[in-house]
Amino acid sequence: xxxxxxKNVWTSAAIAIINSGGxxxxxTPGNITFSDLILTLPFGNTFDVGEIQGKHxxxxxxxxxxxxxxxxxxxxxxxxxxxLYIIYNVTNPMGSxxxxxxxxxRECHVPLYEDLDLEKxxxxxxxxxxxxxxxxxxxxxxxxxxxxxxxxxxDVLEKYIKKRSP
Numbered sequence: 001x002x003x004x005x006x007k008n009v010w011t012s013a014a015i016a017i018i019n020s021g022g023x024x025x026x027x028t029p030g031n032i033t034f035s036d037l038i039l040t041l042p043f044g045n046t047f048d049v050g051e052i053q054g055k056h057x058x059x060x061x062x063x064x065x066x067x068x069x070x071x072x073x074x075x076x077x078x079x080x081x082x083x084l085y086i087i088y089n090v091t092n093p094m095g096s097x098x099x100x101x102x103x104x105x106r107e108c109h110v111p112l113y114e115d116l117d118l119e120k121x122x123x124x125x126x127x128x129x130x131x132x133x134x135x136x137x138x139x140x141x142x143x144x145x146x147x148x149x150x151x152x153x154x155d156v157l158e159k160y161i162k163k164r165s166p
Contacts (some may be wrong), residue, residue, distance in 0.1 A: 013049055013123040014106040015083035017060075019130050019137070023080060023154075032161055041153045045127040050147035052140070055118040058098055060139040061086060066094035075126055077135055121145075127153060 022043060026166060027036050052060075064077045073092075083104035088097050102113035103122060116132050133141030150156070 004021055009106050010109070010111060013083075013104060013125045014104040014111065015057075015122055016047075016081065016125040017130060017140070018045075018080045018127045019079055019135055020080055022127055022129060032165075034158070035162075037154050037157055041130065041157060043153075045129045045153045047125050047150040047153050047156050048128055048144075048147050049133050049150060050131070050144040051123055051124065052123045052144050053077065053118070054103075054116045054120050054122065056139055056143035057122060057124075058101060058116060058118065059141075060137060061101065062095055063137065063139055065090065065097040078138075079130075084120045125150075 011132055022045060023040060024042055025039050027040055056159050061079070061084075064079045085100075085102040087097050087099040087101075090097055092099075101116040103116050105112050106123060124144070126140065126147075128149070129135075130137050130140050131147060
C-alpha cells in the first residue's frame with residue numbers, strides 16, 4: 001500500500017514478506033473493528049521497503065523451508081509472501097527444498113510472473129521484525145539494502161481496509 005512516483009512501474013514493490021508468527025489470527029467477514037486489527041497484528045512492526053538480490057531471496061526461502069520442527073507441527077519459519085510463486089519439496093535435503101521461484105514483474109504493464117533472476121535486485125516490502133533478523137532470518141537482515149522504514153503495520157492495514165470498504 002505504497003505510492004510510487006516512478007511512471008515506469010505499476011507498484012513501488014511487487015513482493016511482500018512477513019513472518020508467519022506476525023499474523024496472530026484471521027479477520028472474519030463482516031464489520032471489522034480496530035480491535036480486530038490489534039488482535040491480528042499486535043506487535044507494532046513497521047512495513048519497510050528495501051531491495052534484495054535474487055540469490056539472497058532464494059537463500060532466505062531455503063532457510064525458511066529448512067528448519068526442522070521438533071514437535072511434529074508445521075514450520076513456523078515459513079514466510080507469508082505476496083508476489084512470489086514458490087514450489088517447495090520438503091522431502092529434499094535442507095538447502096535444496098526450493099524447486100522454483102517466480103516473481104511478480106514490477107516493470108510490466110500487465111503484472112505477470114517471471115523466473116527469479118539470481119543476479120537481479122528486487123524491491124520488497126518486509127516487516128521490521130524480519131528485517132531485523134527475527135526468527136533467525138539473518139539472510140534477510142544482512143542482505144536487504146536501501147531499507148526505508150515505513151509506517152506501523154496496523155496503520156497500513158487500517159488504511160487499506162478503509163480504502164476498499166463500502
